[in-house]
Amino acid sequence: MATLNKKWHHGMFRTEDWWSAWLGLFFFGLGLLSIWGLDAVGWIAKPKTWEFTNLMNDFSWSKLIKSSSKAYGHLPPLVVLGITYVIFTALTGIGAYFQKMNVKRWILGFSAIFLLTWMAWIVGHEAHFKAIDAVVKGKNQYQAFDLSWGLQLGGGFSFLLALTIGLIIGNFFKGFAAKIKEAAKPEWFIKTAIVLLGIKLGMMTMKASGFTYELALAGAAAAFVAYLLFWPIIYFVGRKWFGLNRASAAVLSSGISICGVSASIATAGAIKAKPIIPIAVSTLIVIYAMFELVILPPAYTAMAPDQPIVNGAALGMTVKTDGADAAAGAILDELMVSKHLKLTAQKWEEGWILSAALLTKIWIDIFIGIWSFVLAIIWIRNDKSNKNKEKIPWSEIWFRFPKFILAYLLVWGIYLGMMYLAPEILHDAKLGGNIAQGPFRKFLFMLTFLSIGIITDFSKLKGMGRLALLYTIALFGFIAPVAYLVAYIFHHGMLPPILGQ
Amino acid sequence: MEFTLTFSDNQWVCYNAEFKIAADSLDEIDTGIEKYLSTIYPSGKIQVKMFFDFDRFPQWHRQYMPHYFNRDLTFEINTQNDN
Structure with missing residues (x-):
């Protein structure tokens, strides 16, 4: 049975993109039930900060895991974790079924990924890695655990650990990776998390509407830079200096300068390149996204610790694929918040730096359908053999439009609606919303980090010398510095609010 | 008339219930x-x-x-003139 996009609604139940929207909206909806006094999200498990010696002296699961709200606090920690596992496996399994995946392999793969993710998350919360020597909400965890040393990395260590475990599996245990790969879907996990970040954007708008609108609109500038500056220059360099044919140069330019794999497939489809081209380019993009994800957040944190929003927006323009961008944004958020806390004893609110990285990328994503449409028209007009009066269907824009963004904007819009039309319910709405955009979203991020590592196989770089060289030069010699400059122009001086103020 | 388009063994393949063609390029298709x-x-x-x-x-x-791509084409058939 072929998978065809004929009508506008085709794919609503069989693509990961749509399933990100459904799953994200479902969790968001569960969170909203708090308006009516129902806690339908507090069952999700979340890790606690713990200390090794303390745990060994008196082991208890309750030192490691707890439910996200007091309503479920009476449940033993392993029961809470079990509930989380069953609900997530069931919901994603239903999605996998409709997406025509092998459900049995999905359940096995997801179970392994769930287990590894939680191991990384719990280890990452050991106080010597996580606790920061500063007072937050009247508490200094570093001193409370009586630590003599600590890396003071905040939540960022969990992310890096999950990524490292994923990379080790993907590169050294390839047989195991192949068995669980069915469920290693970073884009599905991250897009679902991004839908939930619509809640965060809504809360940000309540807190600082001017700041949020400015952040959102400035992201549009990034789209112009990616499409109208990066793309033509990379295409020119690819054609003139690296001798690439038109199709390869166009597909690679989109992959490097716009939004990674999705852009390269969209562009290849628009110019009707043989599918082998975007498949080869995609492999390269995924591996380079890993380099960007690992190198850029610590580099930006070290270079410009006083420019959090600039750093976030620069990541959004530089790191390709939504998964890697959001993952890089999350690491940057954790590293910068932790560093600022250590240096100044002031805690920036979490999520603002990540939102800066995401809003920039979302603007870029929104235009991919239109860009591909324009490219398709240009390609057809230049094709002298096109005697058959081929027309580009308008529906191509819709089919390439990322649907999870609709859900993200809907969630944001619902919060804006409540803010302006029913402010009296906001307090109750936020009770569930905070859990949906907190523990739910962070768990999905952890799944993303592990999955992204599992699907990144560095050995696939072999034989890609020329393309890899062009990618390296374009990324570090051109895109990263120009992206940073543009981000600086639009965002310099913008800071997240300080917690408790 | 509707066709399904696919790519297999380095060739484009276009088919429906009555007809099937494979070729190196879309022009040939x-x-x-x-x-x-x-x-x-x-x-x-x-x-x-x-x-x-x-x-x-x-x-x-x-x-x-x-999504990869869909195509809308218009063919002007005039076999009577060819005769």
Whole structure:
């Protein structure tokens, strides 16, 4: 049975993109039930900060895991974790079924990924890695655990650990990776998390509407830079200096300068390149996204610790694929918040730096359908053999439009609606919303980090010398510095609010 | 008239229940379709839609972009003049 996009609604139940929207909206909806006094999200498990010696002296699961709200606090920690596992496996399994995946392999793969993710998350919360020597909400965890040393990395260590475990599996245990790969879907996990970040954007708008609108609109500038500056220059360099044919140069330019794999497939489809081209380019993009994800957040944190929003927006323009961008944004958020806390004893609110990285990328994503449409028209007009009066269907824009963004904007819009039309319910709405955009979203991020590592196989770089060289030069010699400059122009001086103020 | 388009063994393949053609380029596919249409319709403008079968992409790619391309073509058949 072929998978065809004929009508506008085709794919609503069989693509990961749509399933990100459904799953994200479902969790968001569960969170909203708090308006009516129902806690339908507090069952999700979340890790606690713990200390090794303390745990060994008196082991208890309750030192490691707890439910996200007091309503479920009476449940033993392993029961809470079990509930989380069953609900997530069931919901994603239903999605996998409709997406025509092998459900049995999905359940096995997801179970392994769930287990590894939680191991990384719990280890990452050991106080010597996580606790920061500063007072937050009247508490200094570093001193409370009586630590003599600590890396003071905040939540960022969990992310890096999950990524490292994923990379080790993907590169050294390839047989195991192949068995669980069915469920290693970073884009599905991250897009679902991004839908939930619509809640965060809504809360940000309540807190600082001017700041949020400015952040959102400035992201549009990034789209112009990616499409109208990066793309033509990379295409020119690819054609003139690296001798690439038109199709390869166009597909690679989109992959490097716009939004990674999705852009390269969209562009290849628009110019009707043989599918082998975007498949080869995609492999390269995924591996380079890993380099960007690992190198850029610590580099930006070290270079410009006083420019959090600039750093976030620069990541959004530089790191390709939504998964890697959001993952890089999350690491940057954790590293910068932790560093600022250590240096100044002031805690920036979490999520603002990540939102800066995401809003920039979302603007870029929104235009991919239109860009591909324009490219398709240009390609057809230049094709002298096109005697058959081929027309580009308008529906191509819709089919390439990322649907999870609709859900993200809907969630944001619902919060804006409540803010302006029913402010009296906001307090109750936020009770569930905070859990949906907190523990739910962070768990999905952890799944993303592990999955992204599992699907990144560095050995696939072999034989890609020329393309890899062009990618390296374009990324570090051109895109990263120009992206940073543009981000600086639009965002310099913008800071997240300080917690408790 | 509707066709499914796919890519296999380094060739484009275009087919429906009655007709199937494989070729190295889409131009050759179009030429083949035009010839096929001329065996059915003596003259007139024939609208052809081709839908790419996205199952041809490896599964891990599909999470990034769920669509490749569709084509809308118009063929002007005039076999009477050719005679």
